[in-house]
Amino acid sequence: MANFDAKQVTPIEWAGIGAGALAFLVSFFPWYSFSWDGAGLGIGGTSGSASAWTIGIGGWGAVLLLVAAAVIILLPHLGTAVPNKASLWLGFAAGATVIILIRWLTLPDDGGLGELGGLAGGGFSSGAGFGLIIGLIAAIVSGVAAFLTFQGAKKATA
Known part of the structure; x- marks a missing residue:
């Protein structure tokens, strides 16, 4: 096993690593309230x-x-080869972004009736929580970093 050298990790790779760590951290915060x-x-x-x-x-x-x-981003820096690293990273980040967006759109709410259509006497509110919003931002950051890496890898092989 190779020794990990943080200086060998590019800033774009740090963005992907940080996005994964941030997503894990905010997964314990409210995604729906x-x-x-x-x-x-x-x-x-x-x-x-x-x-x-x-x-x-x-x-x-x-x-x-x-x-x-x-x-996947870290493995090559630990001595494990990852074929198609940029493609895998891009696919995972894009998948995560789409999944979070779909989850946000399908969260339960009052259906636009406002105050539950007057049935409950008012005062009802619901929606996306802090964790979901930050999770979406992390997914987008990872996706952009993956796309830049993918474009760079494509140019290097061309």
């Missing part, structure tokens, strides 16, 4: 949230893809 004040019914309200690990494959699947991309 909701609250209801219950004022219209004269009762106490409630609120809650769900992390990437509890909102389904649209959360944890994307996180695992970004972590896998970070591992």
Whole structure:
């Protein structure tokens, strides 16, 4: 096994590694949040949230893809050859981005009725949480870095 030399990792590769690490970190933050004040019914309200690990494959699947991309980036620096590294990285990052966007679009909400259509007495809100937004940004950063690496690898072989 080769010794790891951080100086050999390019800034673009650091972006991909950092995106994977950031995605893993924010996977424990709220990806979906909701609250209801219950004022219209004269009762106490409630609120809650769900992390990437509890909102389904649209959360944890994307996180695992970004972590896998970070591992693929690191492997050559640890002495393990990775054929088609740029293509794999680009595919994982693009997949993660699409999965997060689909998850965001399919999150439960009040369907645009506002205040649950007046049925619950008002005060209901829900939507994407901090973790989902940062996770999407991490996926996009990884995707852009992967694309730049892919373009560079394509030019080097041409």
